[in-house]
Amino acid sequence: MSTDAAAAGAGSGASAGLVIGLAMTATFLAVALVALAWTPYDPVAMNMADRLQGPSRAHWLGTDLYGRDVLSMIMAGSHNSVLVALVAVGIGIGIGVPLGSMAAATRGLADEAIMRFADFTFAFPFILSAVMITALLGPGSVNAIIAIGIFNIPVFARVTRGASLPVWRRDFILAARAAGKGRARIAVEHVLPNIAAVLIVQATIQFALAILGEAALSYLGLGAQPPAPSWGKMLNEAQTLVAVAPHLVVFPGLAIVLTVLGLNLLGDGLRDLLDPRLRTRVG
Amino acid sequence: MSVLIAKRLVAFVLTLLATSLVVFTVMRVLPGDPAAIILGTGAREDTLLALRQQMGLDRSFVAQYLAWTGGVLIGDFGTSYTYAVPVSQLVAERLSVSLPLAVFAILLSTAIAIPCGVVAASRRGRAGDLGISAAAQLGVAVPNFWLAMLLVLVFAVGMGIFPAGGFPGWEAGLRPSLKALVLPSVALALPQAAILTRVTRSAVLETLGEDHVRTARAKGLTRRAALWRHAVPNALIPVVTILGLQFSFLLAGTIVIENVFYLPGIGRLLFQAIAQRDLIVVQSLVVLIAAAVVVVNFLVDLAYLAIDPRLRTGSGDVD
Numbered sequence: 001m002s003t004d005a006a007a008a009g010a011g012s013g014a015s016a017g018l019v020i021g022l023a024m025t026a027t028f029l030a031v032a033l034v035a036l037a038w039t040p041y042d043p044v045a046m047n048m049a050d051r052l053q054g055p056s057r058a059h060w061l062g063t064d065l066y067g068r069d070v071l072s073m074i075m076a077g078s079h080n081s082v083l084v085a086l087v088a089v090g091i092g093i094g095i096g097v098p099l100g101s102m103a104a105a106t107r108g109l110a111d112e113a114i115m116r117f118a119d120f121t122f123a124f125p126f127i128l129s130a131v132m133i134t135a136l137l138g139p140g141s142v143n144a145i146i147a148i149g150i151f152n153i154p155v156f157a158r159v160t161r162g163a164s165l166p167v168w169r170r171d172f173i174l175a176a177r178a179a180g181k182g183r184a185r186i187a188v189e190h191v192l193p194n195i196a197a198v199l200i201v202q203a204t205i206q207f208a209l210a211i212l213g214e215a216a217l218s219y220l221g222l223g224a225q226p227p228a229p230s231w232g233k234m235l236n237e238a239q240t241l242v243a244v245a246p247h248l249v250v251f252p253g254l255a256i257v258l259t260v261l262g263l264n265l266l267g268d269g270l271r272d273l274l275d276p277r278l279r280t281r282v283g
Numbered sequence: 284m285s286v287l288i289a290k291r292l293v294a295f296v297l298t299l300l301a302t303s304l305v306v307f308t309v310m311r312v313l314p315g316d317p318a319a320i321i322l323g324t325g326a327r328e329d330t331l332l333a334l335r336q337q338m339g340l341d342r343s344f345v346a347q348y349l350a351w352t353g354g355v356l357i358g359d360f361g362t363s364y365t366y367a368v369p370v371s372q373l374v375a376e377r378l379s380v381s382l383p384l385a386v387f388a389i390l391l392s393t394a395i396a397i398p399c400g401v402v403a404a405s406r407r408g409r410a411g412d413l414g415i416s417a418a419a420q421l422g423v424a425v426p427n428f429w430l431a432m433l434l435v436l437v438f439a440v441g442m443g444i445f446p447a448g449g450f451p452g453w454e455a456g457l458r459p460s461l462k463a464l465v466l467p468s469v470a471l472a473l474p475q476a477a478i479l480t481r482v483t484r485s486a487v488l489e490t491l492g493e494d495h496v497r498t499a500r501a502k503g504l505t506r507r508a509a510l511w512r513h514a515v516p517n518a519l520i521p522v523v524t525i526l527g528l529q530f531s532f533l534l535a536g537t538i539v540i541e542n543v544f545y546l547p548g549i550g551r552l553l554f555q556a557i558a559q560r561d562l563i564v565v566q567s568l569v570v571l572i573a574a575a576v577v578v579v580n581f582l583v584d585l586a587y588l589a590i591d592p593r594l595r596t597g598s599g600d601v602d
């Protein structure tokens with residue numbers, strides 16, 4: 001989904017998209033950083049006297065069923081999103097990129113085996129992996145990380161293999177081989193630097209997908225557990241309060257949408273900037 | 284071509300086998316004794332032993348796996364611990380909700396995405412394209428369960444046109460049942476449509492620049508005729524592939540959306556089974572869902588071979 005979805009977005013206004021995406025992503029990361037040191041209120045402190053208040057000067061985004069400040073919870077919830085997404089994408093890169101590189105470098109049986117492994121992993125949508133892990137270990141943020149991480153491995157393996165194959169046919173690779181360098185060394189020293197741009201773009205897209213995935217898992221109760229604030233869990237708690245406190249549904253959802261939108265715009269913009277082939281063909 | 288199909292078929296069977304083995308292994312290493320779950324904590328040891336024997340839990344791992352896969356092949360998934368009915372019966376009942384939901388969502392997302400993608404590509408850079416592209420960009424970022432809650436807020440709580448959740452059952456009549464599936468289908472379809480719109484737009488743009496479309500225009504075809512007769516049919520090849528790949532996201536989405544709307548489908552059954560530690564149901568559903576993804580991917584591969592003549596010569600690589 002991700003590769004084609006993002007590839008499809010190239011078009012006019014791409015550089016504007018890049019700037020807007022960069023600004024939105026920077027804001028998201030800045031909020032996450034600030035929340036490490038400061039939030040307007042304690043995000044887990046309950047205050048039943050102030051429960052279910054709408055947006056006001058004291059509580060900009062209102063309060064929840066237990067009187068907790070929604071803005072503080074959203075700010076603190078960004079940590080969970082960043083952490084899960086970072087580690088899950090890290091797992092995808094850490095395992096998927098070496099696998100994809102190996103497949104492209106060796107071809108033949110190893111290539112076939114790695115690609116079939118990728119097919120096999122694709123058979124498990126991350127929610128299914130999370131379900132199995134929850135059945136095994138109980139719910140928690142680690143589940144979300146493992147489930148989304150597993151989902152990311154074949155994505156990076158495929159992208160790395162696909163991007164590496166043409167590089168392996170280039171003259172400078174032939175020169176490196178003539179100089180006596182081994183396949184592994186060529187892959188690390190010559191092929192990976194040439195596909196770094198593709199991997200950076202893919203990482204941005206997978207980061208956005210991981211934030212959506214973490215929110216879905218937390219919403220279902222398979223991810224972050226109380227009292228840790230999480231955007232998905234906030235939406236889960238708001239579900240029965242849609243009629244009486246719609247702000248509890250609107251604001252955490254907007255936080256997810258704006259973050260993912262920013263990352264997608266950044267990914268699309270980077271793709272257009274770094275992949276001249278796509279720019280001349282589509283943009 | 285037959286060699287390619289044979290290779291795909293072997294990979295397909297191996298993937299299915301590996302899937303069943305992984306799921307079976309994970310469920311076997313779970314802590315907890317299924318016999319104790321069924322009989323409760325106060326059960327006598329000899330009763331537990333007898334039930335374990337009856338369930339085949341005293342047999343070796345390999346014997347249990349072979350017995351289970353043998354049963355699955357003839358549609359016997361075992362009996363649910365909590366519902367005390369065959370899992371196949373439970374699945375069939377719940378599919379009567381999940382399947383229409385998935386079909387409506389696919390139809391709706393395709394009906395929205397393909398015209399939008401084609402219009403955006405044909406008006407590239409103009410207001411129509413910018414509007415559709417911006418909406419699609421936003422749609423990709425919207426979590427389906429949040430969209431579902433907003434739809435409930437507006438159309439159920441606010442306007443009272445559709446129910447906020449639940450399913451009356453097909454026996455209650457077609458109209459109320461379909462009405463209960465409208466908001467879930469829309470919530471599921473719109474984010475999928477956003478992705479598909481972007482893919483369609485990109486694919487049509489690419490084919491519009493190809494020689495055969497230029498030749499068609501040079502022969503005197505109008506821009507509109509060249510677009511619909513030559514560019515769109517060719518652009519649909521990658522779109523069909525993405526549609527197939529989206530199937531697994533759709534299944535995942537169905538699991539989430541059923542929980543938002545309290546729909547008694549496969550997704551809700553899965554979560555109830557986890558909560559009740561009904562492992563035989565969890566195991567069966569996970570294998571069934573994974574198998575559905577593998578089957579659809581296999582069919583997409585075959586469709587790809589059928590649609591794209593370059594692959595039939597064996598020179599192409601579907602990877």
